[in-house]
Amino acid sequence: MAEELKVPTMAELFAAGKSPEVLFWVGCAGSFDDRAKKITKAFVQLLTKANVSFAVLGTEESCTGDPAKRAGNEFLFQMQAMTNIEVMNAYEIKKIVTACPHCFNTIKNEYPGLGGKFEVVHHTQFLKQLFEEGRISLEGGKFKGKRITYHDPCYLGRANNIFEAPRELIRKLDAELVEMKSCKQRGLCCGAGGAQMFKEPEEGVKDVNIERTEQAMEVEPEIIAAACPFCNTMMTDGVKNKEKEDSVAVMDIAELIASAENL
Amino acid sequence: MMEYLPNIIFAFVLVVGIGYFARNMNRLRRNIKLGKDVDVSDNTGARWKNMARIALGQTKMVVRPIAGILHVIVYVGFIVINIEVLEIIIDGLLGTHRIFGSLGVLYDVLIASFEVLALLVIISVSAFWVRRNIIRLKRFIKPEMKGWPKQDGNMILYIELVLMILFLTMNAADYQLQQLDAAHYTKAGAFPISQIIAPIFEGLSISSLIVVERIAWWLHIVGILFFLNYLYYSKHLHILLAFPNTYYGKVKPQGQFKNLDAVTEEVKLMLDPSADPFAAPAEDAAEPEKFGASDVTDLNWVQLLNAYTCTECGRCTDECPANQTGKKLSPRKIMMDTRDRLEEVGKNLEANKGKFVDDNNQLLDNYITREELWACTTCNACVQACPVSIDPLSIIMDMRQYLVMEQSAAPTDLNNMMGNVENNGAPWPFNQMDRLNWANEK
Ligand code: SF4
Ligand code: SF4
Numbered sequence: 068m069a070e071e072l073k074v075p076t077m078a079e080l081f082a083a084g085k086s087p088e089v090l091f092w093v094g095c096a097g098s099f100d101d102r103a104k105k106i107t108k109a110f111v112q113l114l115t116k117a118n119v120s121f122a123v124l125g126t127e128e129s130c131t132g133d134p135a136k137r138a139g140n141e142f143l144f145q146m147q148a149m150t151n152i153e154v155m156n157a158y159e160i161k162k163i164v165t166a167c168p169h170c171f172n173t174i175k176n177e178y179p180g181l182g183g184k185f186e187v188v189h190h191t192q193f194l195k196q197l198f199e200e201g202r203i204s205l206e207g208g209k210f211k212g213k214r215i216t217y218h219d220p221c222y223l224g225r226a227n228n229i230f231e232a233p234r235e236l237i238r239k240l241d242a243e244l245v246e247m248k249s250c251k252q253r254g255l256c257c258g259a260g261g262a263q264m265f266k267e268p269e270e271g272v273k274d275v276n277i278e279r280t281e282q283a284m285e286v287e288p289e290i291i292a293a294a295c296p297f298c299n300t301m302m303t304d305g306v307k308n309k310e311k312e313d314s315v316a317v318m319d320i321a322e323l324i325a326s327a328e329n330l
Numbered sequence: 331m332m333e334y335l336p337n338i339i340f341a342f343v344l345v346v347g348i349g350y351f352a353r354n355m356n357r358l359r360r361n362i363k364l365g366k367d368v369d370v371s372d373n374t375g376a377r378w379k380n381m382a383r384i385a386l387g388q389t390k391m392v393v394r395p396i397a398g399i400l401h402v403i404v405y406v407g408f409i410v411i412n413i414e415v416l417e418i419i420i421d422g423l424l425g426t427h428r429i430f431g432s433l434g435v436l437y438d439v440l441i442a443s444f445e446v447l448a449l450l451v452i453i454s455v456s457a458f459w460v461r462r463n464i465i466r467l468k469r470f471i472k473p474e475m476k477g478w479p480k481q482d483g484n485m486i487l488y489i490e491l492v493l494m495i496l497f498l499t500m501n502a503a504d505y506q507l508q509q510l511d512a513a514h515y516t517k518a519g520a521f522p523i524s525q526i527i528a529p530i531f532e533g534l535s536i537s538s539l540i541v542v543e544r545i546a547w548w549l550h551i552v553g554i555l556f557f558l559n560y561l562y563y564s565k566h567l568h569i570l571l572a573f574p575n576t577y578y579g580k581v582k583p584q585g586q587f588k589n590l591d592a593v594t595e596e597v598k599l600m601l602d603p604s605a606d607p608f609a610a611p612a613e614d615a616a617e618p619e620k621f622g623a624s625d626v627t628d629l630n631w632v633q634l635l636n637a638y639t640c641t642e643c644g645r646c647t648d649e650c651p652a653n654q655t656g657k658k659l660s661p662r663k664i665m666m667d668t669r670d671r672l673e674e675v676g677k678n679l680e681a682n683k684g685k686f687v688d689d690n691n692q693l694l695d696n697y698i699t700r701e702e703l704w705a706c707t708t709c710n711a712c713v714q715a716c717p718v719s720i721d722p723l724s725i726i727m728d729m730r731q732y733l734v735m736e737q738s739a740a741p742t743d744l745n746n747m748m749g750n751v752e753n754n755g756a757p758w759p760f761n762q763m764d765r766l767n768w769a770n771e772k
Contacts, residue, residue, distance in 0.1 A: 074769040093768075095755075095756040095757055095758065097768075098756070098765045098767075098768060099756060099758055099760045099764075099765075100758075104768040107768055108768065111769075123766065125765060126763050126765050126766060129755030129756070130751045130756050130757060134747060134748075134751065134757050135747075135751050136587060137587075137727070138734060138740060138744045138748065139727070139730030139731040139732075139735065139740065140735065140748055141589070141590045141621065142593050142735060143751060145590075145594060146600070146752075147751065149597055149601055150601070172585040175583075176583050176586035177586060177587065177589060221708075221710060221711070222585050225584055225585075225709070225710045225711070225714050226583060226586075227583050227585050228583070253393075253649065253714070255654070255711070256651040256707045256709035256711065260707040261706055261707040261709070262744055264757075265743055265744060265746075265747035265757055266704070266741050266744050267743060268657070268705070269652070269657045269658065269659070269704060270656075270657065270658075270701075271655045271656035272656030273655050274655060275651045275654075275655050277655075279651075
């Protein structure tokens, strides 16, 4: 990595009497998971490159409560939600961007009922907008002509009807976007949602991520693009399981763009 | 008196048929109302639109083109042939024959299109039968489809087939009678399909033709009344319930799960520094609410309506990632279990003068196992796939809530995860103070 990352926190900006354009909600995976941290950094590089004034909550951020809620623990979920909302309301946050569809869904759809009304965008939507505003542009064709298939995260796609923004970004890479047999509204889960990420799967003939990886392999991609840190892990494991990690890369869309920009 | 006998018999059959149907619809209402109340008065515009689009317009059916198109044919056939049924009822009560015949050319067109539709229905129903019994599509041979559900699926096809054949036979005999200038059988209608069948009646006397025509006519209407009453016992109920069900279906983003208000109250109290944690509960405090669902009466009435609407097509199960990878979970089974248990509760009420007597049975464990519930990834594939806006996921989630909040019976891994969220603000055992470390790591 060329330069040090500059990551301002809300607390710092607030102390200096400033408020950023957006709050970057990093999420638990983005903060702690080694693979997902790379996505976080790539996105920060893009924000920096585009001169977006942003901040993170840092140590003041806490789990949105998504895995607790979907495991059935409404109580724990609401404790988390209300604490987070209190913090964000205290900083008068208006707009949030996040690279995690689970955080996105929860903050966008479930926080308003608990007093947290924010404009929430997914990083693929945000990046698309930065392109449209000319704040970032792509030159050179590192991914030109490469076969890329895109895995729709359930909580971005079906759950919130965002199918086009990530695909448009892939097209910006001059790549060849190939669709799996289950895509968009009929996309297949990676197997991580509903708190499955944190437990052993029930008995079956195979794990969901293997099935999904097989679907991806059918279209013979060079890259599997993801837009969710959990999907990323699941697909990476699937590719390893198929011993294809040398020929197929699993990358977040933010990483693809950052890499095309040689960041 | 004697000459009115057929009219009297007809009226009697009609009253019995419709009366029995009304009784069953009452039961249905009563059972659905066993569910908890839920406010569905919002978004009326979107709701009407959903009903028009999904139930009337069948937009979700055609996602699978073959089944979709065949289904649209049977559906249109069903709707249109109801006009014919109306005529039969008037004729039956008044002793007239083809009372709409005076419509002239319009009538010709009507009868001709009924006939064409009847033929198309026969073809479609046969194709459906082949798919179920010869090709044996995967989704029709899942474990939950053994026994009655399988029989029921075929029964519906047989009844529809017989009804259509009777309809065409009746018309064919009528056509012959018209050619022979039989009294009462004035020339009315056009018979493009039954004309082709008519020659098998060649040479029959007028009186035998009348016998054939009358038998087909009576069996046709009695068959329709039978079918009407069969609905309650069958997945075929969807032809009625698809409409209210799509109206009351989810209008929020699929990813938005409801927040329990009772919990919100409690959490607010806990987070409020000024609240006295040792305060005695208010005098009028209601009985603490049970969290989640362990039986059908814990579900809301829309979920129960869902259960009666399910037509067991298995599109949900087909798209379910858990099911696709061989796990026990089948969203269709969740709906079928809910309906079966609800029926059982309803019968219990009837047998005990309207009071439910504990039967040592409940939806959780006795019908739906924990293994099924924990296999769900909450991906919404089932919700998306359902052609009649059923939400199996909401039932799964309510039951998980019961397991976790009432029974503390989550799998150990999940308990660890929840412990971490509670203590560290993340599902993993990392310190909250390390949350920004990534920014400084190379
Ligand atoms: S939400 Fe659950 S039941 Fe529905 S398809 Fe996904 S895993 Fe299956
Ligand atoms: S819930 Fe919907 S998709 Fe599933 S079997 Fe029933 S009608 Fe079909």
